[in-house]
Amino acid sequence: MPVKIRLQRHGKKGKPFYWVVAADARAKRDGKFLEKLGIYNPNTNPATIELNIDNSVQWLQNGAQPTDTARAILSYKGVLLKHHLLGGLRKGALTEEQVEEKFNAWLAEKEASVAAKVGGLDKEKAEARAKALEAEKEVNAKREAEAAAAALPETPEGVSAEEEVEALEEAPTPEAIVETPETPQPDLDNADTTPVAPIVEEEVIEANEEMKEAPSVEEVMEKSDEEVKPAKTGEEE
Numbered sequence: 001m002p003v004k005i006r007l008q009r010h011g012k013k014g015k016p017f018y019w020v021v022a023a024d025a026r027a028k029r030d031g032k033f034l035e036k037l038g039i040y041n042p043n044t045n046p047a048t049i050e051l052n053i054d055n056s057v058q059w060l061q062n063g064a065q066p067t068d069t070a071r072a073i074l075s076y077k078g079v080l081l082k083h084h085l086l087g088g089l090r091k092g093a094l095t096e097e098q099v100e101e102k103f104n105a106w107l108a109e110k111e112a113s114v115a116a117k118v119g120g121l122d123k124e125k126a127e128a129r130a131k132a133l134e135a136e137k138e139v140n141a142k143r144e145a146e147a148a149a150a151a152l153p154e155t156p157e158g159v160s161a162e163e164e165v166e167a168l169e170e171a172p173t174p175e176a177i178v179e180t181p182e183t184p185q186p187d188l189d190n191a192d193t194t195p196v197a198p199i200v201e202e203e204v205i206e207a208n209e210e211m212k213e214a215p216s217v218e219e220v221m222e223k224s225d226e227e228v229k230p231a232k233t234g235e236e237e
Helices: 053-061 068-076 079-091 096-151 161-170 197-213 217-236
Strands: 003-012 015-024 035-041 048-051
Touching: 003 053, 003 068, 035 053, 048 068, 053 079, 068 079, 079 096
Parallel strands: none
Antiparallel strands: 003 015, 015 035, 035 048
């Protein structure tokens, strides 16, 4: 029976994770499997991989063929390296102590590189967080400045903002403003009380006398008739 080491999909839509399984090559992808060897979660950074190395090596020695993705995962965890070292042990090229020593040295180097990668990612996240915080502070400062500018009165043309601020600083405070003295009221007791009415009455009397002395309308008409008569008599002659 041909056996494959492959991935079996799990998880919800958009965020899948996988089981690494040894299954019959004729079985469906998500069907029955012979043994679960580990998990692979690509949703984290770096990806989470947990694998049973000894059982995976055993399946490889029994002739199981990994798929391309499964082969990359096995290589990442050192399964293929250990399978190769055990091949040298069977041929007598290496001893068990040498196999364990080489494999442990490789694991230590791999863990160091993974830790460095994780540290670099953490540093990048911290820098990105600091930049975001600094940008947010700049935006808040800009908003506060705009709000303060909106609260100030408009600056007249030809006057700079600095001059206006200096003028406001030099302006007296409300406590320093002295109340305006009251306007003095006129002294009614000592005021000139000469009557005006008699003067008006004398002018009216003089106007009435002038009107009495003036000829009436009837006199004016009679006088005009007398001036016209001699002119008519001359025309008849």
